[in-house]
Amino acid sequence: MDIRNLTQLINERKFSDIKNSLIEIQEADIAELLEELDVKESLLIFRLLPKEIAAEVFSFLDVERQSEISSLVSDNELEDIINELNFDDKIDLIEEVPANIVKRILQYSTITERKLINQFLNYPDDSAGSLMTIEFVGLKRGMTVNQAMDRIRKIGLDKETIYTSYVTGNKRRLEGIVSLKDLVLSDTEAIISDIMETDVIYVNTHDDQEFIADVFKKYDLLSLPVVDNENRLVGIITIDDVVDVIEEETTEDFQRMAAIEPTEVEYLDASTYVLAKKRLTWLVILMFSAYLTELVMNANNNLIMQFALAIYTPMLMSTGGNAGAQSATLVIRSITLGEIKFKDIFRVLWKEIRVGLMVGTTLGMLNCIRIYLTDKDIFKAIMVGLTLICTTTFAAIIGGTLPIVAKKLKLDPAIMASPLITTIVDVTTLLIFFKIATLILA
Amino acid sequence: MDIRNLTQLINERKFSDIKNSLIEIQEADIAELLEELDVKESLLIFRLLPKEIAAEVFSFLDVERQSEISSLVSDNELEDIINELNFDDKIDLIEEVPANIVKRILQYSTITERKLINQFLNYPDDSAGSLMTIEFVGLKRGMTVNQAMDRIRKIGLDKETIYTSYVTGNKRRLEGIVSLKDLVLSDTEAIISDIMETDVIYVNTHDDQEFIADVFKKYDLLSLPVVDNENRLVGIITIDDVVDVIEEETTEDFQRMAAIEPTEVEYLDASTYVLAKKRLTWLVILMFSAYLTELVMNANNNLIMQFALAIYTPMLMSTGGNAGAQSATLVIRSITLGEIKFKDIFRVLWKEIRVGLMVGTTLGMLNCIRIYLTDKDIFKAIMVGLTLICTTTFAAIIGGTLPIVAKKLKLDPAIMASPLITTIVDVTTLLIFFKIATLILA
Numbered sequence: 001m002d003i004r005n006l007t008q009l010i011n012e013r014k015f016s017d018i019k020n021s022l023i024e025i026q027e028a029d030i031a032e033l034l035e036e037l038d039v040k041e042s043l044l045i046f047r048l049l050p051k052e053i054a055a056e057v058f059s060f061l062d063v064e065r066q067s068e069i070s071s072l073v074s075d076n077e078l079e080d081i082i083n084e085l086n087f088d089d090k091i092d093l094i095e096e097v098p099a100n101i102v103k104r105i106l107q108y109s110t111i112t113e114r115k116l117i118n119q120f121l122n123y124p125d126d127s128a129g130s131l132m133t134i135e136f137v138g139l140k141r142g143m144t145v146n147q148a149m150d151r152i153r154k155i156g157l158d159k160e161t162i163y164t165s166y167v168t169g170n171k172r173r174l175e176g177i178v179s180l181k182d183l184v185l186s187d188t189e190a191i192i193s194d195i196m197e198t199d200v201i202y203v204n205t206h207d208d209q210e211f212i213a214d215v216f217k218k219y220d221l222l223s224l225p226v227v228d229n230e231n232r233l234v235g236i237i238t239i240d241d242v243v244d245v246i247e248e249e250t251t252e253d254f255q256r257m258a259a260i261e262p263t264e265v266e267y268l269d270a271s272t273y274v275l276a277k278k279r280l281t282w283l284v285i286l287m288f289s290a291y292l293t294e295l296v297m298n299a300n301n302n303l304i305m306q307f308a309l310a311i312y313t314p315m316l317m318s319t320g321g322n323a324g325a326q327s328a329t330l331v332i333r334s335i336t337l338g339e340i341k342f343k344d345i346f347r348v349l350w351k352e353i354r355v356g357l358m359v360g361t362t363l364g365m366l367n368c369i370r371i372y373l374t375d376k377d378i379f380k381a382i383m384v385g386l387t388l389i390c391t392t393t394f395a396a397i398i399g400g401t402l403p404i405v406a407k408k409l410k411l412d413p414a415i416m417a418s419p420l421i422t423t424i425v426d427v428t429t430l431l432i433f434f435k436i437a438t439l440i441l442a
Numbered sequence: 443m444d445i446r447n448l449t450q451l452i453n454e455r456k457f458s459d460i461k462n463s464l465i466e467i468q469e470a471d472i473a474e475l476l477e478e479l480d481v482k483e484s485l486l487i488f489r490l491l492p493k494e495i496a497a498e499v500f501s502f503l504d505v506e507r508q509s510e511i512s513s514l515v516s517d518n519e520l521e522d523i524i525n526e527l528n529f530d531d532k533i534d535l536i537e538e539v540p541a542n543i544v545k546r547i548l549q550y551s552t553i554t555e556r557k558l559i560n561q562f563l564n565y566p567d568d569s570a571g572s573l574m575t576i577e578f579v580g581l582k583r584g585m586t587v588n589q590a591m592d593r594i595r596k597i598g599l600d601k602e603t604i605y606t607s608y609v610t611g612n613k614r615r616l617e618g619i620v621s622l623k624d625l626v627l628s629d630t631e632a633i634i635s636d637i638m639e640t641d642v643i644y645v646n647t648h649d650d651q652e653f654i655a656d657v658f659k660k661y662d663l664l665s666l667p668v669v670d671n672e673n674r675l676v677g678i679i680t681i682d683d684v685v686d687v688i689e690e691e692t693t694e695d696f697q698r699m700a701a702i703e704p705t706e707v708e709y710l711d712a713s714t715y716v717l718a719k720k721r722l723t724w725l726v727i728l729m730f731s732a733y734l735t736e737l738v739m740n741a742n743n744n745l746i747m748q749f750a751l752a753i754y755t756p757m758l759m760s761t762g763g764n765a766g767a768q769s770a771t772l773v774i775r776s777i778t779l780g781e782i783k784f785k786d787i788f789r790v791l792w793k794e795i796r797v798g799l800m801v802g803t804t805l806g807m808l809n810c811i812r813i814y815l816t817d818k819d820i821f822k823a824i825m826v827g828l829t830l831i832c833t834t835t836f837a838a839i840i841g842g843t844l845p846i847v848a849k850k851l852k853l854d855p856a857i858m859a860s861p862l863i864t865t866i867v868d869v870t871t872l873l874i875f876f877k878i879a880t881l882i883l884a
């Protein structure tokens with residue numbers, strides 16, 4: 001069944017055909033379709049879905065659309081959806097919907113679950129606690145493999161994963177993990193404590209999601225247990241949620257590197273006001289920092305006037321800025337991936353000095369020749385060429401080292417990216433240019 | 443066991459203590475340690491590892507270190523490593539090491555495997571073929587769950603995953619998949635064809651890795667079957683390799699957006715020459731494009747000279763550039779995440795016009811006041827203020843729409859990021875500024 005055919009059926013309002021077609025389509029694809037329709041049509045199609053598919057499709061929807069649908073469906077429909085949702089998806093939904101819907105959702109939860117929901121809502125945003133789910137398989141160390149498999153068969157259907165089970169002891173303390181692979185490949189009478197892995201990698205409820213993503217990547221994990229401050233197992237995090245975290249963190253890095261305050265709202269869903277606000281802070285800071293360039297220009301006004309030097313400043317500044325942005329981007333990304341640490345700062349410095357000189361000399365020579373050919377002025381050609389060598393090297397050094405220093409000072413290295421580097425490089429470029437000009441022309 | 447204690451033991455050359463400590467450390471952590479040591483020390487420690495751990499640690503090493511160690515170990519040691527490596531890791535290694543080591547590696551492979559290796563080396567870089575592994579569990583549709591479980595127990599140990607099994611029919615055609623979860627939760631006498639999922643999501647050997655990552659994210663998969671042009675199952679791709687792909691593609695985007703030609707080599711491992719070459723192409727292109735700014739400055743030389751206008755150009759250009767980079771970054775990232783498609787171009791345009799005006803007016807007014815206070819020149823204050831409104835709005839529009847157009851033209855939207863946008867905005871800013879200056883001052 002093709003999604004395009006379905007879109008046509010929707011346009012033609014052939015509801016029974018739509019209903020039949022929906023069964024053959026992957027849940028994720030139906031969700032994508034529902035997100036593209038307007039709310040009313042989306043609800044119309046959603047109601048054509050069989051109950052068990054509906055909840056699955058619902059969990060694939062983005063939170064905005066989930067919230068919209070929740071506010072429009074009847075109490076009975078909402079109850080069906082809520083009962084089928086995984087616990088972590090339920091929490092995500094509650095965090096998003098208006099208070100009256102929260103009330104309706106809580107109404108369909110048991111008292112134990114309501115207590116748990118409250119606990120989860122208290123975990124800091126972006127922490128392990130807010131990422132984890134409580135739906136894992138717990139085992140005891142004394143069980144045999146057979147007993148463990150029986151337990152998995154009994155409770156496994158509603159669990160987020162059955163591929164790793166968690167062995168807890170006294171006071172729910174995490175004692176080990178055992179993979180379904182080990183269970184399947186072990187003798188049925190083997191004892192869990194003999195086959196479980198005791199050297200377990202785990203995180204705390206308050207650990208940051210960026211750290212958690214790094215742990216997953218480093219150890220190639222499918223899931224990861226989360227413990228509280230008393231070392232009690234309280235939940236697990238699975239790889240599919242971590243993939244989303246990686247995307248989210250990357251988006252934040254991109255935004256910070258372009259001097260935008262991070263926002264989790266999708267571009268098309270964000271209001272003009274929010275988009276403007278997120279951009280304005282840094283634009284204002286950078287604009288007022290650029291006042292320094294006015295001071296430098298003012299101080300050299302006579303030189304500029306006498307020799308018409310202003311002509312070259314835009315090209316010099318933009319080339320310096322580009323070179324700085326290149327170094328900064330390479331180094332910031334390497335810091336994020338854990339390839340560059342503070343102790344590497346001198347290696348980076350030495351590399352950037354050489355790369356900067358190599359690139360700067362090439363650019364300087366090319367432009368020297370070009371200016372000589374177009375403007376027939378050997379002095380200006382040499383001045384601009386020399387400035388390019390100095391400014392490119394300086395930009396490379398600043399771009400390469402500032403992010404490392406920022407990281408050491410517990411700042412986000414991404415803040416040190418192109419816009420800030422460009423502003424520093426702009427001022428320096430002008431200073432270098434006028435210094436060289438004075439030396440050559442005076 | 444703490445990694446820091448181990449580093450100390452290494453410095454003190456206490457080899458038997460090191461050997462005992464290594465057993466208690468996660469393989470991924472040992473690999474990280476080995477990558478930080480120099481090659482000779484790294485080999486020394488590597489040789490202290492028990493055989494089965496050694497191969498595991500080896501598979502966590504980056505390919506450079508793998509290649510270095512492979513060239514230094516004896517034939518026997520190499521054979522042990524090679525035999526323990528997963529097939530996809532083996533292929534990655536062969537692609538990296540010098541020819542004489544490839545010869546040694548092939549020597550320890552069976553004829554069938556050698557044929558397979560040759561086939562894999564022919565898949566295009568970054569394709570599903572080069573990402574996949576052949577180590578999957580294959581089942582037949584007529585098997586019972588019991589028979590299937592027996593088969594998994596027999597062959598599962600060496601497979602990349604046993605959590606999904608692949609059901610093939612005539613001529614190895616993919617007929618369905620069955621998860622270990624379904625096997626465990628089904629009746630032991632159930633027939634595979636009755637419980638398998640037939641609506642399988644799969645990719646072709648030639649599909650690009652970026653597309654594959656999107657499929658994994660969309661459907662929340664743990665593994666994905668790969669078929670050839672005749673629909674025969676040839677391999678599977680697992681989530682841990684996809685996480686690496688996502689990181690790799692993100693790094694490429696960051697590099698392209700900073701006008702660097704993408705490279706997969708880690709920063710600290712790249713030579714000065716390579717780093718310089720990857721940066722130079724775009725720097726030269728952008729530098730020569732900036733020649734346009736010189737032309738504009740030249741054409742307005744009288745105006746600049748008469749009213750000392752050059753002073754404001756650096757701030758105007760950098761503010762415009764920053765605004766353009768913000769819009770471009772937001773839109774490029776949204777395109778990558780599939781949130782913005784070509785049909786959204788007018789929505790983006792309309793949003794950017796409003797955001798640009800809102801941001802531009804704020805910046806314009808702030809700077810108008812500032813210049814009036816510092817320079818006591820109401821005409822210049824108004825000129826600069828008006829220019830900021832126009833240039834910021836223009837930058838927002840260009841930054842928001844060019845990446846979408848680029849995508850439509852099958853270019854990488856990331857190419858349209860800040861450096862290129864900045865160059866366009868620089869020229870336009872100058873044109874706008876001098877036009878407004880002429881209108882006000884003339």
